[in-house]
């Protein structure tokens with residue numbers, strides 16, 4: 001299903017914005033930049049069940065498509081790491097996230113911001129390398145966040161997430177992902193026209209070539 005798809009102090013997020021990698025005591029967080037204005041350039045069409053479909057933009061999404069004007073499906077940076085006994089994942093976006101109750105643009109019923117946690121970097125020939133998917137999702141009226149276990153795609157909801165304008169951060173206990181000591185990770189943003197994992201379109205994936213240790217869109221953690 002790869003590609004198929006608390007209060008966090010704002011000062012922490014600001015700190016992350018200033019440094020690509022933060023290591024302090026037991027905390028290690030990686031932050032990577034992403035181009036602004038690249039919505040729709042990295043769409044991957046997913047087929048539920050693990051088979052990857054065509055990798056091309058949604059044909060009905062032209063230059064005037066609604067998502068070209070919605071900054072919250074365009075990441076400008078994303079971060080992943082561990083703070084004491086919790087993992088954290090977040091993004092800064094090109095526009096403010098919807099407020100609870102705000103409608104999504106016509107034709108879309110879900111939007112989501114997620115990270116893949118992997119045992120190896122994913123390539124088009126590697127098969128799934130996903131261990132977990134962690135997501136924040138909005139469905140017209142409310143946000144939820146969760147951790148999906150790739151073994152059986154079971155999921156557990158997370159309540160510790162914050163949304164602050166154009167940024168969000170999810171925090172979850174390390175035990176939820178087996179307290180892993182190292183992994184690969186990659187982030188993306190999707191929209192879906194119907195049930196969450198059915199037929200999502202990714203509006204943005206991590207840029208290539210952001211770091212020398214990057215493989216495709218994946219980063220080693222810790223680095």
Ligand SMILES: [Ca+2]
Pocket residue numbers: 034035036037038039074075076204
């Ligand atoms: Ca972007």
